[in-house]
Amino acid sequence: MSVVTVNLGESSYDIQIGSGSLPELGRSCASLGLTGRAAVVTNPTVNALYGDTVRRSLADAGYPVTLIEMPDGEEFKNAATLGSVYDALIAAGMDRRSFIVALGGGVVGDLAGFAAATFMRGIPFVQVPTTLLAQVDSSVGGKTAIDHPQGKNLIGAFYQPRLVLIDVDTLATLPQREYRAGLAEVVKYGVAIDGPFFEYLEQNVDALQAMERECLMMIIRRCCELKARVVELDEKEAGPREALNYGHTLGHALETLAGYRSLVHGEAVAIGMVLAARICVRRGECGDDDVARITALLGSLGLSVAPPAVERTRLLDALLKDKKSRAGTINFICNQGIGNYTVAQLSPEELLALSGLGV
Numbered sequence: 001m002s003v004v005t006v007n008l009g010e011s012s013y014d015i016q017i018g019s020g021s022l023p024e025l026g027r028s029c030a031s032l033g034l035t036g037r038a039a040v041v042t043n044p045t046v047n048a049l050y051g052d053t054v055r056r057s058l059a060d061a062g063y064p065v066t067l068i069e070m071p072d073g074e075e076f077k078n079a080a081t082l083g084s085v086y087d088a089l090i091a092a093g094m095d096r097r098s099f100i101v102a103l104g105g106g107v108v109g110d111l112a113g114f115a116a117a118t119f120m121r122g123i124p125f126v127q128v129p130t131t132l133l134a135q136v137d138s139s140v141g142g143k144t145a146i147d148h149p150q151g152k153n154l155i156g157a158f159y160q161p162r163l164v165l166i167d168v169d170t171l172a173t174l175p176q177r178e179y180r181a182g183l184a185e186v187v188k189y190g191v192a193i194d195g196p197f198f199e200y201l202e203q204n205v206d207a208l209q210a211m212e213r214e215c216l217m218m219i220i221r222r223c224c225e226l227k228a229r230v231v232e233l234d235e236k237e238a239g240p241r242e243a244l245n246y247g248h249t250l251g252h253a254l255e256t257l258a259g260y261r262s263l264v265h266g267e268a269v270a271i272g273m274v275l276a277a278r279i280c281v282r283r284g285e286c287g288d289d290d291v292a293r294i295t296a297l298l299g300s301l302g303l304s305v306a307p308p309a310v311e312r313t314r315l316l317d318a319l320l321k322d323k324k325s326r327a328g329t330i331n332f333i334c335n336q337g338i339g340n341y342t343v344a345q346l347s348p349e350e351l352l353a354l355s356g357l358g359v
């Protein structure tokens with residue numbers, strides 16, 4: 001097992017990256033001093049695969065366990081589902097000494113994390129991410145949220161988990177589409193903050209396609225390290241953390257307008273990154289050769305970068321809801337070549353004009 005620590009003073013925690021480590025969850029929680037009842041928030045898909053192992057591990061460590069299922073899908077990362085999770089937590093008799101385990105992908109992690117942040121004004125929670133995207137990104141850093149009909153992640157809190165337990169073996173059951181979507185966030189780290197990592201990805205496309213364990217362990221560890229260092233610098237996104245939002249301004253807008261159905265998050269981010277890179281060429285911050293490399297890498301990992309047709313007015317409206325917008329101007333994350341980022345202040349109209357999107 002390898003461990004990456006997120007150093008945040010009293011809120012510090014470990015990311016444990018291992019193979020076959022799911023049955024260790026109960027012991028890891030006990031060694032952290034977590035007490036009381038454990039509520040495992042998951043969905044039917046993940047519950048069927050890993051619910052028993054997790055429940056047994058917690059029970060063997062002496063925890064009374066309640067399993068709470070939410071429906072599967074981004075369209076359920078909302079206030080109604082959150083309400084039903086609160087109902088279940090109350091019905092189970094959870095109190096301030098209890099804790100939540102988020103077992104699943106980013107949707108479960110974001111919603112269960114927000115439930116933990118707000119239930120009884122905050123109870124501990126543990127992330128057990130089971131998608132590549134959640135293992136390299138969403139389980140780390142404490143962004144918890146639900147969506148609002150007007151936009152993604154509009155309601156949420158910064159609330160750090162007490163532990164992130166990653167068992168790479170869970171990726172064996174992940175659908176290929178979801179694996180590829182996770183790779184988009186992996187590529188994001190390379191483009192926005194780590195050029196040598198981008199080169200590593202270019203040189204290891206075959207291993208990535210084949211989901212070779214050594215390569216998976218390497219990329220998960222590297223992404224967790226990169227994210228940990230950024231979050232340590234800027235936990236609440238006052239500055240440098242915005243780099244992790246590379247590709248997300250247009251990506252989130254497209255994802256929202258697609259109604260969270262035809263595009264999953266990572267797919268939208270892949271499109272958003274290529275649009276961002278093209279914008280950066282027009283602004284003189286990167287070259288056509290950089291765009292070609294980003295497009296080629298995403299393409300070889302099976303990701304489409306063709307944006308869907310979207311109505312201009314709806315897109316403008318979605319862009320105005322971006323959380324990086326201040327008084328009508330968006331802090332747009334640009335790539336300076338590959339491996340460095342800059343921030344440009346752009347109005348939604350300028351962004352649309354530069355992106356060529358909108359019909």
Ligand SMILES: NC(=O)c1ccc[n+]([C@@H]2O[C@H](COP(=O)([O-])OP(=O)(O)OC[C@H]3O[C@@H](n4cnc5c(N)ncnc54)[C@H](O)[C@@H]3O)[C@@H](O)[C@H]2O)c1
Pocket residue numbers: 043045046049072073074077104105106107108110130131132133134137138139140141142143144152153170171172173174175178181182264265266
């Ligand atoms: N908080 C953050 O920092 C952060 C970062 C990135 C993304 N996100 C959020 O994460 C969400 C996307 O997460 P995601 O890509 O994990 O999607 P997801 O949670 O919807 O999971 C994708 C699908 O895979 C299934 N699944 C999960 N684990 C599985 C496994 N091991 N085997 C088989 N099937 C499995 C799920 O049931 C689901 O159908 C979005 O809501 C996005 O906004 C948050």
Ligand SMILES: O=C(O)C(=O)C[C@@H](O)[C@H](O)[C@H](O)COP(=O)(O)O
Pocket residue numbers: 137141143152153185237241244245248323
């Ligand atoms: O951790 C971060 O910071 C990120 O921006 C990671 C993103 O990949 C992630 O999609 C995040 O949820 C986006 O946050 P938002 O604040 O733009 O909603």
Ligand SMILES: [Zn+2]
Pocket residue numbers: 137185248265269
């Ligand atoms: Zn993301």
